[in-house]
Amino acid sequence: MLLLLSPAKSLDYETPVPPALAARATRPLMVDQAAGLIDVLKHFNPAQVSSLMDLSDPLAQLNVARYGAWSRRFTDANSRPAALAFNGDVYEGLQASSFDDEDWAFAQDHVVILSGLYGVLRPLDRLQPYRLEMGTRLPVGTSKDLYGYWGDTLAAYLNQRQARAATPVIVNLASQEYAKAALRKSLKARVVECVFEDHKNGQWKIISFHAKRARGLMARWIIRQRAQSVAALEAFDSEGYAFQPALSEPDRLVFRRQLAD
Template identity: 30%
Template structure:
């Protein structure tokens, strides 16, 4: 089983490890693709600041991010587990999970990135800022760029494994399993349930969804869940106290959506 995660907008801003070595990252087959994105990002951030901020979707107060993007080759690195912060990662607690369940975390968790494509928790990275939704000159939309580069290598890595997809839409665009692989993919959707006027209503949530996905990923790793099918996944989560439901697939050859229900 693999757990597919988005990165976080919030990141640590400094490391203390050796400089980046792209050849040591998960899926070294992507080294060339990673270096092309890094070069394009450096070129962009070397030019006019206004242009770079506009392309990257940054405000004037986030100019420091441009400097970090210029230092990719020389900046001290830190583990992806320590780099990514924010609601999902606060609830997931990757550093603690690595300390207690090292191999299980390394073998199961994949983090998607606009700059690196996909990385593992132990991969050492410099601080950076580049979201998957960016259209990066001259490479274009990064979701499409990484989908072309990653479909083969990542499809091979995850062959025959259940995929628990906790990514947002922008990062899901970078890798879309099809056919039999899609039938082994479960997208995690979080629904909020509450009583309104005596009736039970459900709605899709956003901020709360990040926390809940972090909780789900933590439960799967810390409890050693080894589900092989969507049905086994739902059963395991129910046993762990989560309210999980698995509607039927829309049609054969498509991913399932698992609803995790949180209540007020």
């Protein structure tokens, strides 16, 4: 069973990485493809990056500098493990900084972070700072955008990771923007979606902030429980969420919790 996560726009390169963990960091698997994108991006000026990605001038300038500094050589000085570098709502729920050695080993074997630049990342894969969302309409060669650039590459990787599994399963905890790049017709695995709803102001609904955090909570729960079956996910109960069998389907698991109004 593999878990898909989205990356985050916010990054943390300030919090120190424990030396023992830095020593276990791994090299990303699709560096050649990432370098191909960098070769395109490094020719963009701040105004072009701002227009392409709808960024403020300071953010555009920051990312132009990042593209210029990006290197095929990944070191402690220019990179850190992806699960510690991303710093958005999902990763607040994941709380990777609290993992022990066994948690990291399980996560490395079961978590796949999708990325517009890197394609796929394992939690311990070294990440150099960047901004490139999967939905960006960046023309590369004959491809009009990143979905075209990555094509079936990500699905093929997931197939390869689960080639020996009798019943391959993907638990999709990624946003639609990123899942769309991996969950293609060529994917052989069963795909299970997790839906997180909160009750607020008299109705049940998906609240973006809470749902993103809940995806991280679910990934963390799976890692800490060493869960390896869809049935096991029904026991997820972090921060008040509970499985709703009457609202769920075999490949769409619904979890709800009551928020204070």
